[in-house]
Structure formats: structure tokens, C-alpha cells
Amino acid sequence: MQGWYHGALGRAASALLATLGLYACATRPSPGNPAPPDHRGEPAEKAIDESSSRTRYWARMAELRGWTPVTDEPFVSLGHPPGNHLARIYVSPEARETYQNLQPGTTLPVGVVVAELQQDAATGRPGLGYVMTKQEGGRWEFMLVEADGEILEQGQVPPCARCHAEAVADSLFGVRAGE
Numbered sequence: 001m002q003g004w005y006h007g008a009l010g011r012a013a014s015a016l017l018a019t020l021g022l023y024a025c026a027t028r029p030s031p032g033n034p035a036p037p038d039h040r041g042e043p044a045e046k047a048i049d050e051s052s053s054r055t056r057y058w059a060r061m062a063e064l065r066g067w068t069p070v071t072d073e074p075f076v077s078l079g080h081p082p083g084n085h086l087a088r089i090y091v092s093p094e095a096r097e098t099y100q101n102l103q104p105g106t107t108l109p110v111g112v113v114v115a116e117l118q119q120d121a122a123t124g125r126p127g128l129g130y131v132m133t134k135q136e137g138g139r140w141e142f143m144l145v146e147a148d149g150e151i152l153e154q155g156q157v158p159p160c161a162r163c164h165a166e167a168v169a170d171s172l173f174g175v176r177a178g179e
């Protein structure tokens with residue numbers, strides 16, 4: 001069960017770098033990435049749309065943590081920046097079995113949530129959450145969330161979608177053999 005992983009990762013290495021760059025840009029202004037201009041004092045219609053900068057939270061974080069993870073033991077992610085983290089995968093109860101038996105051609109139904117949650121390897125403290133939700137029409141919505149559910153990225157996030165397009169079935173990598 002190793003083959004597809006290595007292939008996908010080789011092709012995806014640049015996507016991963018893009019991901020890292022994306023998050024750095026999104027969170028921190030730096031010399032190469034200056035803070036957005038200050039719009040105070042400009043006419044109201046020119047001001048930044050407040051709704052796009054307001055902190056938003058994903059409401060289902062607590063519910064999801066109540067599900068039994070599909071992986072017995074936390075593992076080192078091969079796809080997401082692992083840092084000092086281990087990961088666990090959670091799947092909507094109605095799709096749990098389908099996910100565990102994922103094979104080419106499998107599709108998960110609309111409404112299903114699949115999430116890979118990181119935890120600190122030493123302390124077990126919750127870290128970032130990588131979430132996919134099946135939309136009407138069959139597309140996945142991707143989300144990157146903080147441990148408390150704060151949404152950092154949401155939608156057809158290109159690095160997520162690109163790398164996951166290389167996965168086993170329905171943009172999902174599934175459970176690795178031995179986990």
C-alpha cells in the first residue's frame with residue numbers, strides 16, 4: 001500500500017511548498033508581504049469589506065471531536081506540514097465504513113465530513129484541523145481551521161484541491177495500511 005503515497009507525494013511536493021507559503025502570507029505581514037493598506041478615512045464604499053476580515057468559526061468542531069477516530073493510533077502526516085504533530089482522522093459516522101474500505105471508484109455522499117486533526121506529539125494538545133465537507137453536486141469544500149474552530153481557509157483552496165486530486169478515490173487518501 002506504499003506505492004500511491006510515494007507517487008502522490010513526489011508530484012505534490014511543490015503543492016506543499018505552496019501551501020506553506022500560503023499560510024505564512026495569510027497570517028503574518030512581512031517585508032515581502034506588507035500588511036494590507038490602512039483604509040481609515042476613506043469613503044465608506046471604498047472601505048475593506050468587514051465580513052471578509054471578521055474572524056469566523058466552524059461550528060462543528062466539538063461534535064467532530066466526539067466521534068471515534070477512524071485510525072487507532074495518531075500518525076505522522078505525509079501530506080500536511082507535520083511539525084511536531086501527530087494526526088487523527090475523523091469521518092461522519094454514516095460514512096465511516098465506506099471511508100475505511102476506500103478503493104478506486106468509491107464516492108462519499110453529500111454532507112459527509114472528513115477531517116484530519118493534528119495534535120502536539122508531546123503534549124497531545126489539539127492543533128490545526130484539515131477538513132473536507134461534501135457539497136451538493138459532489139465537490140468537496142476544503143477548510144483549514146485552528147484547534148478552536150477558527151477558519152483560516154475555506155472553499156476550493158487550490159493547494160488542498162490540487163494535492164487531493166492525486167488521491168486514491170474521491171479526492172481521499174484513506175487509511176494507510178497498518179493504521
Ligand code: HEC
Nearest residue numbers: 012016077078079114115116130131143160163172173174
Ligand atoms: C501535499 C499534498 C497535500 C496537501 C497540500 C493537502 N493534503 Fe490533505 N492529505 C494529504 C495526504 C497524503 C493525506 C493522507 C494522510 C496523511 O498522510 O496526512 C491527507 C489527508 C487529508 C484528510 C483525511 C482524508 C483523506 O483520506 O484524504 C483531510 C480531511 C485532508 N487531508 C484535508 C486537507 C485540506 C483541507 C488541505 C488544505 C488546507 C489539505 N488536505 C492539503 C496530502 C495533502
